[in-house]
Amino acid sequence: MPSLQNYSTFGLDSSCASLQTFTDIPSFLSLYRKDKPTYILGGGSNSIFTEDFEGTVLVNRIKGISHYDTDSHHFLRVGAGENWHNFVTLCMQEKWYGLENLALIPGSVGACPIQNIGAYGREVNTLIDTVEVVLLDTGEQLLINNHECEFGYRDSIFKHGLANKVLITHVNFKLPKVYQLDTSYGELAQLNAPTADDVYQTVISIRKSKLPDPADLGNAGSFFKNPVVSKDVFEDIAMQFDLVPHFIVNADASERPEKIKIPAAWLIDKAGFKGKTLNNVRCHPTQPLVLTNLGGATGEDVMTMANDIIASVRDKFGIQLEPEVRLIGSKGLISL
Ligand SMILES: Cc1cc2nc3c(=O)[nH]c(=O)nc-3n(C[C@H](O)[C@H](O)[C@H](O)COP(=O)(O)OP(=O)(O)OC[C@H]3O[C@@H](n4cnc5c(N)ncnc54)[C@H](O)[C@@H]3O)c2cc1C
Structure with a gap:
């Protein structure tokens, strides 16, 4: 039985019947079996395998980031298997601002809409435009808009109506060019006229000191x-x-x-x-x-x-x- 210890940040010594990695939709569909218990895994930073899992764990490694902009916004299409913090860091380097408060959250981009990740006064739903999914039952590909995601505090439709029903393949972000930093929270409020980069660096250092x-x-x-x-x-x-x-x-x-x-x-x-x-x-x-x-x-x-x-x-x-x-x-x- 393959070990899951290195696939979950909690690191329990558990295993699963089968462990497979996929990098695109066709390879996912060829591995997915409706009749077998399946768990889709990103970075494993929100998943604790408390027992040996009798089914298949499918690890998402769909990569790729593309960008275009209009007068008012940057639009980004990001593969669900991209690492979240690396994506935030790329955005900072490119001066596509908005995600700075969410630096250093572990995990994959594909998991970010599921619990609507949030930190230091910002939740990701404010910057998500649409989410691309594959319906597990039929293999059909759908685009779910922000409103349809039913985002709430650490919550979304992916934990309710669409729980265990979809693979998230890409997340599309819409970052406004005229943006407002969110520095209302805790230590960020003490920053004097911060830039987005100051917020990003401060969030990283607070997180490193506390977590x-x-x-x-x-x-x-x-x-x-x-x-x-x-x-x-x-x-x-x-x-x-x-x-x-x-x-x-x-x-x-x-x-x-x-x-x-x-x-x-x-x-x-x-x-x-x-x-x-x-x-x-x-x-x-x-x-x-x-x-x-x-x-x-x-x-x-x-x-x-x-x-x-x-x-x-x-x-x-x-x-x-x-x-x-x-x-x-x-x-x-x-x-x-
Ligand atoms: C040190 C630390 C700090 C953290 N800080 C924060 C924080 O500040 N704010 C916050 O919101 N969270 C935080 N988290 C939680 C975690 O980082 C987030 O929930 C993150 O989005 C999980 O990503 P993941 O890829 O690791 O998810 P996983 O654990 O791999 O998966 C989480 C859930 O999403 C499902 N899933 C994953 N990918 C897909 C996909 N492509 N399609 C369909 N379903 C999928 C899985 O089946 C599972 O149910 C923290 C975790 C750690 C370890």
């Missing part, structure tokens, strides 16, 4: 999503704890009732898990939203730690955390 590098310490980034709660729930918590960090999600007064996002890292910290180790899984000491593989962790270790965190946060705050990572069992995606 464990999967090359050194296995992890899959944020393990949980930041929960969005009602104003009532937030006010209950704020009465019991000082200085609860939060962001109003729908600041627009027409969108009521108000929804409030509370950082899951804060909840996990207050529940006593920051820096805690259980078997070979550790809740990261400088970013408790990240679980790390100290070496030799098993899928069971991961599930136990994750379920303990969920139960403790639920008991303390009445909030149900949801995983941001994809957990894969022997037959496919599983939930906690």
